[in-house]
Amino acid sequence: MPHATSPSPEQDAPANVEDSYMTDAPPAPAEDAESTGDTTNSQQLPTNGAPSTLESMFDDDDDDGDEFSSSGPTKADESSQDKPQQQQQPSKPKYSSPDILRQFYQRLFPFRWLFQWLNHSATPQPDFQNREFAFVLPGGAYIRYQSFMTADLFRKQCVQMTPERFEVGPQYSVNPRDRKQLRKASAFKPIMKELVFDIDMTDYDPIRTCCSGAAICNKCWQFIVMAVKVVDAALREDFGFQHILWVYSGRRGAHAWISDKRAREMDDTKRRALANYLVLTMGNEQGKRTGIKRPLHPHLDRSLKILNPYFQDTVLADQDPWHSPERAEKLLQLLPDKGLTTALQKKWDSTPDRSSNQKWADIDTVAEAGSLTTLSAKQLVDAKQDIRLEYTYPRLDAEVSKKLNHLLKSPFVIHPGTGRVCVPIDTRTLEDFDPLTVPTVTDLLREIDEWDANHGTMSDEERAKVQDWQKTSLKGYVEYFRGYVAGLLKEEAKGSKRGREEDVQAGAESMEF
Amino acid sequence: MNFYLTPPTGDIALEQFEEWAIARLKVLAELEACQFRNRSPAETEEYMKPVLEKYMRLSSNASRSSEVEAERKRDHYSHWTLRLAFSSTADLRQRFARLEAQLFRLRMQWDDARERRAFIDSLAMSWETVSEEERAQWRTELKAATRVWSDEEESWFKVAWENVPELVERRQCLLKRGVAYVHVREQSTMVVNEFSRQLESGLELAGRFLPRMDEDNRLSPILHHLSQSFVAPDAGYSESSSIGDITIPTAASVDGLSQHFPLCMQNLHRELRKNSHLKHFGRLQFTLFLKGIGLSLEESILFWRKSFKLVADDKFKSEYLYNIRHSYGDVGGDANRRGRGYTPYSCQKLLTEAPPSSGQAHGCPYRTYAPDNLIALLQNVGVTDRPLLQGRAIGFSSMRIGAS
Numbered sequence: 001m002p003h004a005t006s007p008s009p010e011q012d013a014p015a016n017v018e019d020s021y022m023t024d025a026p027p028a029p030a031e032d033a034e035s036t037g038d039t040t041n042s043q044q045l046p047t048n049g050a051p052s053t054l055e056s057m058f059d060d061d062d063d064d065g066d067e068f069s070s071s072g073p074t075k076a077d078e079s080s081q082d083k084p085q086q087q088q089q090p091s092k093p094k095y096s097s098p099d100i101l102r103q104f105y106q107r108l109f110p111f112r113w114l115f116q117w118l119n120h121s122a123t124p125q126p127d128f129q130n131r132e133f134a135f136v137l138p139g140g141a142y143i144r145y146q147s148f149m150t151a152d153l154f155r156k157q158c159v160q161m162t163p164e165r166f167e168v169g170p171q172y173s174v175n176p177r178d179r180k181q182l183r184k185a186s187a188f189k190p191i192m193k194e195l196v197f198d199i200d201m202t203d204y205d206p207i208r209t210c211c212s213g214a215a216i217c218n219k220c221w222q223f224i225v226m227a228v229k230v231v232d233a234a235l236r237e238d239f240g241f242q243h244i245l246w247v248y249s250g251r252r253g254a255h256a257w258i259s260d261k262r263a264r265e266m267d268d269t270k271r272r273a274l275a276n277y278l279v280l281t282m283g284n285e286q287g288k289r290t291g292i293k294r295p296l297h298p299h300l301d302r303s304l305k306i307l308n309p310y311f312q313d314t315v316l317a318d319q320d321p322w323h324s325p326e327r328a329e330k331l332l333q334l335l336p337d338k339g340l341t342t343a344l345q346k347k348w349d350s351t352p353d354r355s356s357n358q359k360w361a362d363i364d365t366v367a368e369a370g371s372l373t374t375l376s377a378k379q380l381v382d383a384k385q386d387i388r389l390e391y392t393y394p395r396l397d398a399e400v401s402k403k404l405n406h407l408l409k410s411p412f413v414i415h416p417g418t419g420r421v422c423v424p425i426d427t428r429t430l431e432d433f434d435p436l437t438v439p440t441v442t443d444l445l446r447e448i449d450e451w452d453a454n455h456g457t458m459s460d461e462e463r464a465k466v467q468d469w470q471k472t473s474l475k476g477y478v479e480y481f482r483g484y485v486a487g488l489l490k491e492e493a494k495g496s497k498r499g500r501e502e503d504v505q506a507g508a509e510s511m512e513f
Numbered sequence: 514m515n516f517y518l519t520p521p522t523g524d525i526a527l528e529q530f531e532e533w534a535i536a537r538l539k540v541l542a543e544l545e546a547c548q549f550r551n552r553s554p555a556e557t558e559e560y561m562k563p564v565l566e567k568y569m570r571l572s573s574n575a576s577r578s579s580e581v582e583a584e585r586k587r588d589h590y591s592h593w594t595l596r597l598a599f600s601s602t603a604d605l606r607q608r609f610a611r612l613e614a615q616l617f618r619l620r621m622q623w624d625d626a627r628e629r630r631a632f633i634d635s636l637a638m639s640w641e642t643v644s645e646e647e648r649a650q651w652r653t654e655l656k657a658a659t660r661v662w663s664d665e666e667e668s669w670f671k672v673a674w675e676n677v678p679e680l681v682e683r684r685q686c687l688l689k690r691g692v693a694y695v696h697v698r699e700q701s702t703m704v705v706n707e708f709s710r711q712l713e714s715g716l717e718l719a720g721r722f723l724p725r726m727d728e729d730n731r732l733s734p735i736l737h738h739l740s741q742s743f744v745a746p747d748a749g750y751s752e753s754s755s756i757g758d759i760t761i762p763t764a765a766s767v768d769g770l771s772q773h774f775p776l777c778m779q780n781l782h783r784e785l786r787k788n789s790h791l792k793h794f795g796r797l798q799f800t801l802f803l804k805g806i807g808l809s810l811e812e813s814i815l816f817w818r819k820s821f822k823l824v825a826d827d828k829f830k831s832e833y834l835y836n837i838r839h840s841y842g843d844v845g846g847d848a849n850r851r852g853r854g855y856t857p858y859s860c861q862k863l864l865t866e867a868p869p870s871s872g873q874a875h876g877c878p879y880r881t882y883a884p885d886n887l888i889a890l891l892q893n894v895g896v897t898d899r900p901l902l903q904g905r906a907i908g909f910s911s912m913r914i915g916a917s
Contacts, residue, residue: 185847239674240691262691266675273678277688295657297684 095419095441096138101162104441105155107448107468109412110478115151117245117259117485118168120492124150127192132169132176134407135161136416144169144407145176164416167407169193190405195241195263195271198408199227201252203395209319209327214417216252221435222314224254227394230303231256232427234278238299239263243488245481246425248435250415254425255408259488261495268404275401280393292386304385307392315356315391322356325349331359334387337380339373340366411481414441423477424484439473447472515585516636516708517592517715530594531735536568537591538739541612548615549864549880561619571620596712597732598739600719605740610716614709621701633704643669643694651687651694658687659696668697677703762808764816770806772895777863777877778802779894784874789823794866794875796833798858800840805857810841 094100119128133146133154146166148154158166170193172179179188201220205212210219228246235241235258243259258264266274277299280292292300315321322328328348332341343366348354354362367380375383400406411422419440425433439447451471455463469478543564547557565571569591571584592613599609621629648655648667655661655669674693680686687694695703762770771782781799785791791799796817803813814837821829838844842854863877878890888902896902 180847237690238688240689262675270675270678273682276682277684293660298654298658298687299684301657 095414096164096416098138098162100441100445101138101164101414102159103445104414105158105162108441108444108472108474109155109158110469110481111151111155111158113478113482113485114410114412115154116489117481120259121489127171130173130175131171132407133410134167134169135163136165136167137161138164145179147176163413165413166410168410169407170405192264193404193406195256195258195266195274196401196406196408197231197256198249198397198400199224199231199254199256199394200249200397203397207315207319207321207391209321209323214251216435218434218436219314219318220252222310222318223392224252225430225433226307226310226314226392227396228254228256228425228427228430229306230394231278231396233302233306234299237302238277239274243484243491244427245411245484246427246430247411248420248423248425248433248438249409250413250420250422251418252435255411255422257408257411261492266404268402271404272402275396275398278394279396279398280389292382292389294382296385300389303393304389307388311388311392312357316360317357320356321391322359325352328359331387334390335363335383337372337375337383339371340375340380343369343371412477421474421477423474424481426480444472444474515589515592516711517589517596518711520593521586521590523586525590527731527735530590530732531739533587533591534594534598534735534739536587537595540564540568540616541595541609544612544615544619545608558619558622565619594736595739596716596719597723598736600716600723601740602720606713606716606720610709610712613712614705617708618701618705621704629701633700636704636707640670640672640695640700643671651689655687655694658694659685661696666697669694670697670700671695672703679706762803762806762812764808764812764819767803767808767816774802776879776890776894777875780878780890781874783893785820789821792873792875793836794869795873796836797840798863798875800837801855801857804841804854810838810843813837813841 115124115128116122118131119125121127128151129147129149131147132144133148135143135146137143146157148157170190173187173189173191174182176188179185182188201208201211201216201224202213204220204223208220208223210217232244232246235244235256241258241260241263245257245259247255247257249255280300295301296304322331325348332344335341335344340363344359344362347362347366348359363380363384367377372380400408409422411424413422414420415422419442420435420438421441421444423438448468448471469475540561544557544561547560552560569584569588570580571588572581595609599605621632624632643655648669652667656667659669661667669687671692671694674681674686674688674691677686677693677695677699680695680699681688681693685699686696767782768786771779774782778799781791781795781802784795785799800813800817803816808816814834817833817837818829821833824833835844839849840854842850844850845854860877863875864880866876868881869876878887882890891902
């Protein structure tokens with residue numbers, strides 16, 4: 001009886017149904033999900049003209065509605081938040097028109113490296129073959145439990161179905177497409193997935209002043225930069241992970257994928273433990289605050305050292321979060337000393353136009369002047385540390401990290417709202433990454449045409465050597481990804497002597513079916 | 514102390530086999546009762562001491578008693594007998610493992626320090642003591658991470674962090690490249706956790722081999738009997754066996770029938786009528802009960818729709834309807850639909866689940882209510898016999914809650 005301990009299904013179920021719709025879909029009742037999927041498919045048939053793979057296309061069309069309510073959590077956040085954005089951006093559908101998507105998958109998407117990244121080897125093995133992919137089709141249908149024997153078959157289906165985006169799930173104990181043939185439903189279970197993290201700018205809305213909701217600018221992107229630095233440091237130094245891929249989520253956040261074998265094989269308990277290790281529960285909107293214990297745990301101490309310069313520049317100078325009197329009120333609430341807050345209030349009332357930087361400095365000046373009533377000087381230092389953490393410490397969407405079977409949007413797909421490609425972020429040059437200059441799919445297709453026009457004199461033979469992605473600004477990102485994957489495969493080959501024996505065993509077991 | 518890693522191989526008489534197992538079962542039942550009665554660890558310890566003394570004496574190695582060997586043997590055999598008896602279903606396995614782990618913890622606490630030390634060292638667990646140099650190098654971090662104050666023992670050991678997820682989760686150990694530095698005081702918790710882990714996997718294994726057990730029809734009745742006497746039957750549900758063929762309950766008749774409900778369900782019904790609302794777990798508990806007494810899905814939906822009279826149709830549809838259908842197996846994943854939803858909760862389950870917080874009304878009132886509130890509730894449902902009520906009040910903390 002799963003419901004006895006897990007959160008109530010009333011939260012899961014309707015949310016899941018909603019997730020299965022992309023936001024540009026007209027508001028349709030839930031029962032239409034499958035039929036939407038079907039029409040999309042059948043409409044594409046004539047244009048595709050590839051009858052040989054019809055079967056693979058219809059493989060899962062008989063899936064019934066319960067796909068949506070099955071326990072696998074789906075990525076929830078983006079769909080609802082995208083809505084307002086799309087109304088403002090009538091041009092949006094052009095990014096997800098089947099034609100553009102088909103060209104993108106055909107000419108630009110780095111299927112080979114994506115395959116190797118998820119497969120951990122150059123030859124197909126269960127790591128990839130039994131892995132779930134979920135497609136979000138242009139009509140809004142959400143199709144789960146897709147799996148592919150090779151990178152090429154995967155590519156073919158993407159070209160045919162032109163998903164707006166697809167998500168990557170775990171490797172299952174058996175091929176996800178065969179799950180209904182099992183006698184026992186419990187034999188179908190997730191066994192491996194990269195450890196993932198999701199940092200989304202919306203969680204920063206209470207503390208950012210420059211933008212809100214779906215919008216993003218270079219100022220608030222710094223919050224993501226800080227979060228990446230802190231999480232990356234903890235994952236490497238504390239947990240010893242080495243293969244960490246950071247990916248721009250296409251609009252206003254970042255994902256992390258950790259591919260170390262030790263990370264991939266973690267069960268839910270360990271994932272939850274690790275996620276909670278990184279999460280710092282801070283005061284919520286109602287002002288309920290749980291104090292952070294002293295002495296600070298070394299992880300927090302290190303994080304604070306990383307974050308301190310950002311607090312000065314990004315938070316106090318750029319965001320100026322306590323400039324107006326109403327906002328300054330928030331700062332006062334965070335200071336647990338009546339005498340101090342009254343004195344500060346008085347000071348700021350008389351000189352209203354003080355910046356956050358000045359107000360932050362005022363705390364010490366006023367405290368030194370002797371207005372502390374209940375707090376000791378040491379406690380004030382702690383309280384100020386808490387505030388710094390609150391305004392800089394990473395705000396993770398931790399639920400994503402806690403479950404082995406959680407799906408997360410794949411790298412290199414197109415964000416349907418912005419058209420930008422979800423490119424990997426090189427942490428060595430993290431500061432230089434500018435989300436606003438990440439190429440959109442239409443940019444890229446134009447770049448191919450421009451390149452072709454500029455190289456009209458080239459012989460056909462030479463021209464064939466250059467692949468389409470190499471003609472575009474996607475080149476640097478794909479090459480980074482390729483290098484990253486090569487490093488992962490090398491490590492994997494080293495440790496696979498023992499692993500190979502296990503694989504043989506696993507292979508033999510799956511043969512029984 | 515014993516991790517019970519190797520099964521006994523000697524021959525014993527059938528009577529001993531049963532007798533020792535029953536003695537151990539009594540101990541475990543008492544232990545569980547302590548939990549049902551919300552006894553604090555200290556109270557449990559005090560209560561259990563004579564019980565253990567009586568049924569399962571286990572003297573320390575130092576004692577000169579000639580009984581030591583016999584006691585060890587009894588303990589060893591009875592554990593393995595019950596392990597067999599309780600391996601058949603996941604519920605039983607879980608419950609047995611939980612209680613055995615509690616027993617193990619109790620005994621470890623009582624063991625004298627030197628023997629405990631020796632026992633821990635004898636375990637083949639992959640922990641390594643932090644060397645002097647490392648200790649000097651990381652002293653500040655170690656103390657900050659593990660919250661060691663100046664007067665405490667400065668001794669740590671190293672394990673792979675995966676072995677101590679609960680310490681990682683609460684940030685109570687120092688992490689360096691995947692290695693957790695743990696303070697010695699956590700060691701006993703880890704030993705108990707390791708004990709549970711090994712026992713659980715051992716039970717799992719036993720469960721798989723049980724059907725293939727090579728025996729001559731003498732053991733299985735005993736094993737069956739042992740596990741049965743320990744468990745309240747899971748309230749089975751099937752459409753044909755419900756009392757439906759006498760009078761089929763309908764949405765309208767629930768009110769009338771409610772006076773015959775057990776106290777927890779009457780309580781839920783009263784709360785529902787009072788507030789025109791029930792929180793999730795209460796709703797689930799009550800829905801499954803109604804399902805169990807034969808209320809059909811259609812009638813159940815009607816009942817809840819009418820009961821939630823302050824809730825708009827839209828809200829009801831979007832927030833509650835799915836749950837009711839899910840409980841009946843009308844929607845949901847393959848497994849849920851095939852099993853036609855959930856079975857009604859047994860007392861056993863209600864007693865072991867998390868107790869209700871404010872605003873919630875699920876669970877067992879005999880367990881969760883303070884004596885005064887319980888008396889008020891009983892009076893409200895028509896129990897007026899004063900001596901009986903007084904008996905309840907006095908005997909509340911020691912009352913054995915029947916699982917029937």
